[in-house]
């Protein structure tokens with residue numbers, strides 16, 4: 001979501017006549033899009049602007065803009081911490097940026113963090129180079145998981161107008177992007193004027209041309225039969241679901257305010273594996289949630305293995321003071337315990353990932369080629385192409401020419417922990 005915000009801000013700057021520089025120290029304007037999901041990301045943002053503040057001492061005309069989730073939390077208070085910042089821009093006000101920048105350039109210091117959404121404007125979008133375009137379709141969240149800051153920084157759920165989304169998809173396809181990922185904190189909750197995610201997928205699928213469609217992130221209980229059938233039916237929609245489970249223990253799930261238990265999550269995975277051919281399911285887990293016992297943690301390890309999850313993102317619990325769990329200080333676990341559990345969780349991720357990759361050896365799969373480069377490690381070739389399958393597996397294929405951007409069928413010949421090996425058919 002932050003990447004997408006940055007692409008939009010960059011497009012607005014192009015429109016305003018700014019040019020990008022590769023030398024930040026020489027820039028007239030520096031913008032940071034911040035994340036507050038964990039303390040570490042927040043700290044990184046403060047340390048970056050600290051450096052910029054020092055540059056400003058010798059270049060007083062340098063303008064500094066602080067936006068994203070930390071901006072939304074801090075509002076005016078940010079100026080107390082970093083007096084050299086010129087603009088604090090909240091998550092609901094992205095499209096107000098050009099107007100605010102005019103005021104900043106006239107010498108004002110501005111903060112716009114209202115929770116009233118500033119209407120979307122038709123500015124160009126500077127999408128990152130490559131073949132994948134990330135397109136937000138909804139933002140915010142109503143779930144209030146006890147550990148999560150998102151409802152406080154991105155606000156309540158709101159869906160973008162489907163016409164604006166379709167227009168953005170068409171424009172990305174025209175620019176050569178071949179994989180469209182629809183983004184939302186709870187992407188399955190998309191609902192704009194009665195159009196749900198399945199209906200939106202149908203609309204996008206009907207656009208002419210060869211391309212793929214993905215969507216992230218799915219809340220487990222929002223995956224309906226209608227959505228599963230839509231994925232099966234639509235040729236461009238990929239067989240890939242990212243469904244954060246967060247814990248494999250029912251008591252901890254309750255404490256997290258997640259509205260499902262392990263049995264329900266398993267039933268969703270079982271249904272997907274039964275109905276969607278070659279589907280992969282990935283997840284997110286938190287190690288060391290406040291009060292988590294060793295036994296409860298073991299349930300998470302057991303669940304990851306039992307569910308045969310194809311890959312999982314993991315993180316040690318990071319207290320966010322504004323959240324409900326962030327106030328359970330007497331239940332916080334030591335850093336040592338949290339990181340020991342995180343390491344064990346990561347070992348389990350590796351094991352599951354290798355087991356998942358092995359299942360595809362011998363199969364023919366379609367890849368979208370993303371790069372051409374010199375072969376590294378044990379691959380017996382001078383050069384390789386690297387592509388991604390429909391179910392989101394990375395495949396390295398010996399090849400002597402650059403086929404980037406092409407859809408190719410390859411035969412999977414080997415499996416490593418983080419990637420597959422293949423050969424051209």
Ligand code: SF4
Pocket residue numbers: 141142143144145148149150151185186219
């Ligand atoms: S559903 Fe996701 S975004 Fe929403 S509160 Fe829970 S973890 Fe945060």
